Amino acid sequence: MRKELSILIIIIFGLFLGLIALDLTFGDPDNTAMDDYFIQNGQEQAATNNIVTTIVFDYRGFDTLGESTVLFTAVIGVALMYRKLVKGDADENE
Amino acid sequence: MRMSKIVRFAADVLFGAIVIFGLYVIMHGHLTPGGGFQGGAIVATGAALVIVAHSYEEVIGMIKKAVLMAQESAGLVMFAGVALIAIGLGTTFFFNFLANSGSLFGMTVPFGPNPGELNTGGVLPLMNIAVGIEVWGGLAIVILYMLSGIGKKEEA
Amino acid sequence: MLWNLPYIVVVLLAVIGLAIIFLKRNLIKIFLGVSILTSAVNLFIIALGYREGGIAPIYTYAASEKMVMATPQALTLTSIVIGVATSALMLSFAVIIYKMYGTVNVDEIRELKE
Numbered sequence: 001m002r003k004e005l006s007i008l009i010i011i012i013f014g015l016f017l018g019l020i021a022l023d024l025t026f027g028d029p030d031n032t033a034m035d036d037y038f039i040q041n042g043q044e045q046a047a048t049n050n051i052v053t054t055i056v057f058d059y060r061g062f063d064t065l066g067e068s069t070v071l072f073t074a075v076i077g078v079a080l081m082y083r084k085l086v087k088g089d090a091d092e093n094e
Numbered sequence: 095m096r097m098s099k100i101v102r103f104a105a106d107v108l109f110g111a112i113v114i115f116g117l118y119v120i121m122h123g124h125l126t127p128g129g130g131f132q133g134g135a136i137v138a139t140g141a142a143l144v145i146v147a148h149s150y151e152e153v154i155g156m157i158k159k160a161v162l163m164a165q166e167s168a169g170l171v172m173f174a175g176v177a178l179i180a181i182g183l184g185t186t187f188f189f190n191f192l193a194n195s196g197s198l199f200g201m202t203v204p205f206g207p208n209p210g211e212l213n214t215g216g217v218l219p220l221m222n223i224a225v226g227i228e229v230w231g232g233l234a235i236v237i238l239y240m241l242s243g244i245g246k247k248e249e250a
Numbered sequence: 251m252l253w254n255l256p257y258i259v260v261v262l263l264a265v266i267g268l269a270i271i272f273l274k275r276n277l278i279k280i281f282l283g284v285s286i287l288t289s290a291v292n293l294f295i296i297a298l299g300y301r302e303g304g305i306a307p308i309y310t311y312a313a314s315e316k317m318v319m320a321t322p323q324a325l326t327l328t329s330i331v332i333g334v335a336t337s338a339l340m341l342s343f344a345v346i347i348y349k350m351y352g353t354v355n356v357d358e359i360r361e362l363k364e
Contacts, residue, residue, distance in 0.1 A: 006272040014265040021257035027302040035299070035319040039307055042320075047193040047203050048124045048215045051307035051317070055324035056129065057221045061177060061188030064221075067328045068228060072170050074335035075232040078342045079163065082239040085349065125310050131331050207312035229331075236338045240345070 096149040105147035112140030120226035124215035130222040134229025141234040150241050162235040169228025176220050192216035256297040263290035277347065277354040281340040288333040295322045295329070 042054040056064050097105075119126075120133030145153050180189040193216030194202045201214045263286055270283030299322030305313060307320040348354050351362055 003273065007269075010265060010269050010272060013268060014261060017261045017264055018258070021254060021261045024254055024257050024298075026254045026256055026297060027300055029299060029301065029319060032301075032319060035321055038320055039317050043203055043205050043309060045193070046190050046216060046218060047201065048218055049203060049208065049210050049309040050124050050126070050129075051309070051320040052127075052323050052327070053124050053129050053215075053218055053222070055320055056327060057218045058188065058190050058216075060321075060324060061221075063325070063328055064225070065174065065177065065188075067331055068170055068173055068225060070332050071229065071232055071335045072166065074339045075166060075236055077339050078236050078239055079159075081342050081346050082242060085242075085346075125308075127306065127308060129327075131327065135334075203309075206315070207309050210310035233334075240338075240342070 096152070097147050102147050105143050109140045109144050112143065113137055116140065116226075116230075120222055121219065122212070123222035123226075124218045125210040125212065130225030131229055133222075134226040135233060137226070137230045138233030138237065141230075142237045145237055145241055153238070154242075159235060159238060162231045162238070164231075166228050166231035166235065169224050169226070169231060172224035173221055173228065176217050176224065180217075190216040190218070192220075256293065256300075260290050260294045260297065263287075263293065275355050275357055277344045277356060277359075278341070280356070281337065281344065284340065285333065285337055288329070288336075292326050292329055292333075295326050298322055 038055060038059065039051055042048065042051045042059075046054045046058045048054045048058075096102075116133045116135075116137035116139075118133075119128040119136055120130055123129035123133065177188045180191050181187055183189075183191050185191060192198060192200050194200060195216070199213055199215050199217070199219050201211055203211065203214050267283045267285075267287030267290060270286065271280055274280055274283065299319035301316065301318050304316050304318035307317040307323070344354055347359065351359050353359065
């Protein structure tokens with residue numbers, strides 16, 4: 001029963017996504033004003049050739065700060081989880 | 095879990111080359127495809143190679159986990175610190191105060207396609223280095239901890 | 251049909267990932283399904299930003315001035331790193347659960363309930 005319900009949900013979800021996907025056109029995005037601005041002005045505002053790096057670290061630096069925090073938190077979580085398993089490790093980290 | 099001498103020697107030789115390539119990707123993050131995250135992941139791959147080739151006990155004798163953890167924290171603090179310096183200078187958070195200033199990383203670039211000059215980009219190379227240090231330490235410590243768990247299980 | 255082939259691939263990947271998450275009982279396979287779903291989302295964001303005949307938005311030795319949209323690529327970079335962090339955390343959970351319960355089957359874990 002549970003398995004049939006799961007398959008039904010997956011089929012409905014797939015049809016839903018497929019109908020949306022058939023409507024989209026590939027290779028011709030509509031609203032490109034923001035990206036055109038970045039590509040036109042990124043070189044003089046940040047003095048950088050790589051526009052992706054300009055966006056990651058300059059225009060959207062807050063995103064990257066949050067991303068670094070997520071990575072840091074995940075590594076701290078992994079370290080805390082393994083800490084009890086590894087014997088003789090408790091004195092090293094203190 | 096200790097590999098043969100040939101594998102260990104090859105891993106030691108390749109580790110240098112992988113680290114150099116990762117640092118190159120980090121340093122040229124503002125000119126070519128790449129950056130702090132990718133370069134840090136490459137260097138961490140080299141660390142994984144050494145950890146797999148040598149045994150866990152041998153590696154844990156060479157480098158402490160606390161050092162890697164401190165390295166990761168230092169990267170994050172450096173990243174936030176570079177962003178905070180901009181507030182101290184009277185501008186907004188994450189303002190690119192070094193761009194076009196003529197000092198460190200401060201050369202201007204002409205508009206359009208150009209060969210690229212390493213001494214450009216303002217604070218972006220500094221942030222790339224900071225993030226590279228952070229990702230290097232973080233991924234290396236994750237690999238080290240996972241290998242420690244596996245080694246423990248085989249003993250028991 | 252062929253002009254939105256990337257979106258069809260995205261739908262296939264998303265359905266495969268969701269099917270793995272719903273139907274499999276092994277924790278590690280569920281985590282692999284989450285990773286496949288993440289890849290589908292990344293491919294979707296990248297495909298949305300593609301322009302016909304555009305090159306990567308990097309001016310070093312650029313062949314032309316027509317470039318693809320740069321913001322989706324930057325946000326996908328963020329998404330990939332967060333995916334790596336999530337994968338590391340999830341696989342560590344799997345290791346810990348295996349050590350505590352002796353199994354990674356979600357049904358058996360639910361029955362044990364210490």
